[in-house]
Amino acid sequence: MTDASAVMGQMDKPRRKPWPAELNALIGLVVIMAIFEIVGWSLVGQSFLMNKLRLSIMITQVAVVGILAVGVTQVIISGGIDLSGGSIIGASAMIAMSFAQVGTNPRAIFAAQGLVDLPILFPILVGLSVALIGGLINGALIAYVKLPPFIATLGMMVSARGVALWYTKGQPISFPTNEFMALGDGLMPVWIFIGVAALFSLIMKYTVYGKHTYAIGSNEASARMSGINVERHLMLVYVIAALLAGLAGLVLTARAQTAQPVFGTMNELDAIAMAVIGGVSLSGGRGSILGTALGMLIFGVIFSGFIFLSVDAYYQNMVKGAIIVGAVALDQWRQKRQAMEA
């Protein structure tokens, strides 16, 4: 048998370890920061990076969408897509906030029922429950009714936004308890993001859940033939994505100290963009939470850089669109090249 194995080893060219997509994102991040730094010195006459306030504003701004993006990342890795996250943020923010109001506000939604000044756990559980319902519906439609994820979550995107608007007929909800506000205070959103990102980074790398998510995204039929319960797994994937959207909604509304039915609008696209920029492949099976975190930082740096250079806000969206298309194009090109090599 040693003969045969020698033949085998010789006949197959050894392949080098594939270039990690996260490295592209890291290089991109460093280059963009360097550009703003240089432009900053030459045009504005000050450092872009050596400004603690700017950096902390930048990171807290993207952290909320970052929490959403962690959930979206594992959905994309499983071979799906989730467009409902932004609307679930809106719905869970509105409903949670109505259970987080202070009793001194006579116009509190549940003042008559005495549901004011509730312990913080109450609005948190309410917000997460709202998200859970959205996730269960998404998961059931995708895993069992076999709707394409794009359609199922598009429906949820429209419906959950409808819930957010219907809840108060479009009115904002304000005056939360101090306890609840603490959830979004200062760098709290950043710590929550870091906790969530670290936890899911470990889950995706070291647990059966992570392994099966990559396997399903890589080849659903193979995963099924290998005995993975694909339906149950996808259910869990979409429930987790929705719960993280709910968490993002809680943090956002606590930070804003008010809930508006439009909260989270378009955030699902930002989250998808962060993932794609971070090297998460839209065809599934590839990418990491670390990549998405880098994608999130690229987003933050660009927009904070634009404000720093006083670039008109209208240009921001144009650039954002270009970045998303560029990242997807890069992913496609990468796949084509790999297919040719194999």
Next chain:
Amino acid sequence: MSDIILKTEGLTKHYGGVHALESVDFELRTGEHVAIMGDNGAGKSTFVRQITGVEQRTRGRIVFQGEDVNFKGPLDAREAGIETVFQNLALADDLDVPSNLFLGREKILVKLGPFSILDFKGMRAATDAALKRTAVKIPNLGNPIRNMSGGQRQCVAIARTATFASKLIIMDEPTAALGVQETRQVENIIRQLKANGEPMILISHNMRQVFDLVDRIVVFRRGRIVANLNKSETSGEDVVSYITGAKTGAEYAGAA
């Protein structure tokens, strides 16, 4: 009959109006190696998918080790001891070799439901052992298998069957997509597995390979068995005439 490891009676599978499998009676004895041959579309892979629980049969009985079985899914069949190399290999391209070997049956370090922590070291060691047992040599086990050659991927799929204790091995066209050298390598692995005395069903179009590796040849045609031939009592030409329909076994007359 305790020496019959697998038996099907009237096994039938219809896909809507397509009668892919029609009343198949099949038997496999302990230690026996049987080839299933037949034209493309004859129902060979469909037969495998019914036995392995990948699909649910339309009707018929499957008896494995003397007991009627109704596998709900492929994992049930694997847990009962049926290891299969599917025609499409059932590999995940973005995972590395150990992950593919243990896909769906991961070794666990800490049990936490779906979030159970994987035992990477244990899986890596078992992978090394399985590859050694099958004499497969693959550099960079930690790379995604996407970039591996057809032969290497086939070897990974076959090594998967050798990773777990099994009572029956099924291989669906394991060398169809391979070159001469790669085919020889895979045949060596099959011989190795055969030497362990495990029963095997080999689906193949390769007459030389079949006569080299098995004891008995079962011919499928249009979803039915049309011949059941001992290797010593038949010839390549004979088998071909059953495959093409020029001949039908006496006991199957009227079947096709």
